Amino acid sequence: MHSKGHLHDSGASFEPFLLVSFALVILIYIGAAAYSGRKYNKWPVSRTLFWILGVMSAASALIGPLADRAHMDFTAHMVGHLLLGMIAPILLVLAAPITLALRTLDVQSARRLSRLLKSRPLRTLTNPIFASILNIGGLWILYTTGLYGAMHHNIILHALVHFHVFAAGYLFSASMIYIDPAPHPLSFKFRIIVFAFSLAGHDILSKYIYAHPPSGVMKAQAESGGMLMFYAGDAVDVVLICLLCYQWFKAARPRGSLAI
Amino acid sequence: MEFKPRNRSDHSIAEIRYAYSARNLWSGFLFGIGLVAFIDEAIFHQLLHWHHFYDKSTTNIGLVSDGLFHALSWFATVGSLFLFADLRRRKGLWPKRWAGGVLLGAGSFQLYDGIIQHKLMRLHQIRYDVDIRPYDLVWNIAATVMILIGIVLVIQTRRSSLNVKADNRHAQ
Numbered sequence: 258m259h260s261k262g263h264l265h266d267s268g269a270s271f272e273p274f275l276l277v278s279f280a281l282v283i284l285i286y287i288g289a290a291a292y293s294g295r296k297y298n299k300w301p302v303s304r305t306l307f308w309i310l311g312v313m314s315a316a317s318a319l320i321g322p323l324a325d326r327a328h329m330d331f332t333a334h335m336v337g338h339l340l341l342g343m344i345a346p347i348l349l350v351l352a353a354p355i356t357l358a359l360r361t362l363d364v365q366s367a368r369r370l371s372r373l374l375k376s377r378p379l380r381t382l383t384n385p386i387f388a389s390i391l392n393i394g395g396l397w398i399l400y401t402t403g404l405y406g407a408m409h410h411n412i413i414l415h416a417l418v419h420f421h422v423f424a425a426g427y428l429f430s431a432s433m434i435y436i437d438p439a440p441h442p443l444s445f446k447f448r449i450i451v452f453a454f455s456l457a458g459h460d461i462l463s464k465y466i467y468a469h470p471p472s473g474v475m476k477a478q479a480e481s482g483g484m485l486m487f488y489a490g491d492a493v494d495v496v497l498i499c500l501l502c503y504q505w506f507k508a509a510r511p512r513g514s515l516a517i
Numbered sequence: 518m519e520f521k522p523r524n525r526s527d528h529s530i531a532e533i534r535y536a537y538s539a540r541n542l543w544s545g546f547l548f549g550i551g552l553v554a555f556i557d558e559a560i561f562h563q564l565l566h567w568h569h570f571y572d573k574s575t576t577n578i579g580l581v582s583d584g585l586f587h588a589l590s591w592f593a594t595v596g597s598l599f600l601f602a603d604l605r606r607r608k609g610l611w612p613k614r615w616a617g618g619v620l621l622g623a624g625s626f627q628l629y630d631g632i633i634q635h636k637l638m639r640l641h642q643i644r645y646d647v648d649i650r651p652y653d654l655v656w657n658i659a660a661t662v663m664i665l666i667g668i669v670l671v672i673q674t675r676r677s678s679l680n681v682k683a684d685n686r687h688a689q
Contacts, residue, residue: 449592449596452592453585453588453589453592454585454588456588456591456592457581457584457585457587457588457589458584459584459588460583460584460587460588461580461581461583461584464570464571464580464583464584465580467570467571468571468575484570487570491587491591494591495591495595498591498592498595498596499595502595502596502599503599505599506599506602506603509603510606511606511607
């Protein structure tokens, strides 16, 4: 091992805090599932599993050996990016946290939450175009400006970038597949077209990183990191594409007689 | 939930096929694009290592075009198969028209890849350190042949050609 990144020592003190937060997030979800399961139907075990796996994916990108290596190894950073920004969001969306919250909260709070979901700012945030720009645009800024290098010298910037990668990934997944209630649903065609463009933006950026290493990244690492981003990003997005198409397939099923 | 034809007569099968004629063509066309992209990636990039992930002479527009088509090919593959399943459950699959769509999609994408992406945008070449001309010729002629056969099949399956008798052979 080479000398540890300067951030690691200061970052280490955050690890217990993060670890407790992640454990808490899992416990709250399980508690809500058990509590609401007494009033309504039993909450599906699969959703709880998605939630636990999702939180663990995000956690493994932020604490532990992978996070340590990410400071000096761009490929490890990219594995972390995939876990935090793509895999964790899909798993968490599949866990339907809003639906669980709505049936756990008392009526008054649930109404307030659903009013919030219907509000204009959230309507904009969950628009596929806006979510794609936040998601893919954010990555372009991270890897093509000095931000990637600067992030490793500033703990607050580091935390903000990682929060953004996760939050934008979640918004993007939630804007594409509707598991939780969608107050302003958009057509499948519209979502598929926007999705195709943002996947293209992701692929173009991967090859751009391959050819133009981000600040402070060795050429060989940029090449393997770029290829990983390209192929693994595809693999994760294909899962999301299958889910989106499957939702169309269910919604478009023929009903009644001669359905043409 | 499944759709049941009013009767099993040839007439109703032809009618359903016609109603989903455009969907048959689209499903085939998109599947053709996805198929060629898959062969390109699996055989030429991964197995033979003829194609390169990135070529120093790649233009920026080439990078954009590659990204767009690469993304499109995933949607084409997955989407076309869901459309195919949808046609099956509606008993509206028209194999000949679908096959025409496949050839049209595969040929068009391969021709675009061979002429625009390889040559004009210099994304990468078919193979390196060899005389590239025979490779380019085979690549683009194969694409043109697919397009031509595809066009013939699509024309043969227009409504006016909806011959109930001929159709019946493929129906079940």
